[in-house]
Amino acid sequence: MDRPRPDLTTPGLLGLPLAWLVAFLLVPIGIVAAYSFNVLALGEVPHSFTLQGWSDFLHSSIYLSLFWKSVELSLIVSGIIVALAFPLAYYLALSGTKRKYILLLLLIAPFLTSYLLRVLAWKVILGNQGVINSFLFWTGIRSPDHPVSQLLYSRFAVMLVLGYIWLPFVALPIFVSLETLDRRLLEAASDLGASRLYAFRRITLPLAAPGLVAAFLFVFIPTLGEFVTPSLVGGASGYLYGNQIVDLFHTGFPDWETGSVLALFLLGVVAILTLVFSRFLQPRQVVAD
Amino acid sequence: MVDKQQEHVETRLSRAGLLKVTAAGGAGLLAARAGIAAAAPVHTAAESGQLQVLDWAGYENDGGQPMFAAYVKKYPKNKPKFTYMTNEADALAKIQAGLRPDIFRPYVGWTKFFATSGLVQPWTPSLIKNFKNLNPFMVKAGQYQGKQYGIPDDWGFDAILYRTDKVKPKSKSWGLLFDERYSGKIAWFDDIGMLTVAGLYLRFPNPWDQTDAQLKQSQKLLISKKHVARLLWSSEPDLWGAFGGGDIWIAYAWPNDWVQMKKKGLPVVYMHPREKPVAWVGMFMLLKGSSRPQLAHAYVDAWSSAKSGKWLEDTYGYGHANTKARPSSSDLLRALQLTNPKAVTLPNAYLDRDIPRRSVYAKYWEEVKAS
16 A cells, blocks of 8 residues: 655745745844844954944934934825825726726836936936926915925924835735725615714725725835935934934944844844734624614 | 064065066166165066956046057056045945955055055055156155055045135134134035044144044044035045035046136136145055066056156146156146145145044944934
């Protein structure tokens, strides 16, 4: 009688992605952690395990306040974009328009161009001699000697550009969650006398919640560590936590220990947030009163 | 540990010097350069492979023009291969992380740091025929303990650029960078040099080596005035875009920025503050253990020629260490005071120098930016 052959399908399929994750995610994180505890150090300098970098960070008002400044900015950007993207996705998913996929394609069309170009284009729009100010001069609302200067090189510029960049990312998961919504529930609610607002509040919104949470996380997590957009349009006041990490590794004088501490802290916060929010990502049921 | 490394280098250099003399066919060469110790181990055998150059973006492409064209013509099989550095700290991090360029280019303030780091070895100036034409003050700034660790090349000033139609300075001072009247119209340089500038403004005796109390004072000044700075620039095109577009009226700037803004037709002045501008000089450095020292010397020699100097001045608007190089632009000639070889030294300017506590300065500057 033949012995049953071991089923290698699952390990075979999972092996490569797991090896990839270990080699290019877990091992690098381990190396960064080693730098943060001074187990590894840049150059031939004496080094040994220490919590000094972490202690300095946790007692530093500068780094932590910068982190909270970045959290605040990311929360504002994420909240506003989700609020803006929801009606857009709602229209695309539930209006029944035959052109919804064309409109969706238009929405994500900017993704077909370079991230850098999309950011730099805003410098042309927001500058003192940019499109907006030129329009204001032309209409006589502002004189050329008094342009609106706060448009570029400011926190506002960072928020505006981040919002523009991430809007399609936010709209897509909301669109998917609304698109898969069982329309019969809305019909039933209507048949039972529920107003449209009531049906929206008790059916549409709860069922779209996983998409909303996913959308929020999609924009909150990357913008929290963002450094390209702030460095291009943020100026002196748009400096964020991500810029600090980059600078610690590459400018002034390399301080990989502190840079690694900041990077790991960010990673930890993001991991915790993902865990906390993951429970909201499960499909929800609508319970009748 | 550094001492041991240096001792090792010196041992190698003595032997290298001997090789060099043998190759040159006499002791005359050694005598000619008695003031500068013989340095890099120069192999008589042909060196192979591409010359590995870690340099600033832009310096990799001279479009077949003089910058390093003479080198490529002489060594077509060993064309330079470039990796980019965004600043000296970036270069240091890359080298310490394992990058092995033959040559890289930090600026003069880092000469001592790298010379004592054990990462670089001295040059053999006699192998660089254009060496004799290089500005002696800059050559001296490239030396450490009598050895030529840096070969000077591009240079310029850190001073203040402003628009005369918009700005009326109260005095010729670095204080213009902190002037509340122009809040939101000022650009600072994103570098620890801002702490040095603050130190100069506060009249500290040695802004490059401030005490903790002085550093705190400099930092306090910068943090309290950070709201007037709209931009912290780190690359010239960023500054040109902001200044040329009218977003910025006053900037910590280099001579070339003045030339570029004049070309745009803006009414601008390049002001040397009374506390003195700071002069910077690019220094080619030879990595310790380079397997292509001969090629490296040839490459630096090509860069050091007057022809290359003129092209650098005309194309990039920086000065060149070759005293015979003259730009086509009389504006640049004046801005750099190219007819005055002492322009980079006192009483005209402070030649940028070593910051012994660079890591401390960096931390203070990071805190200014994060504030």
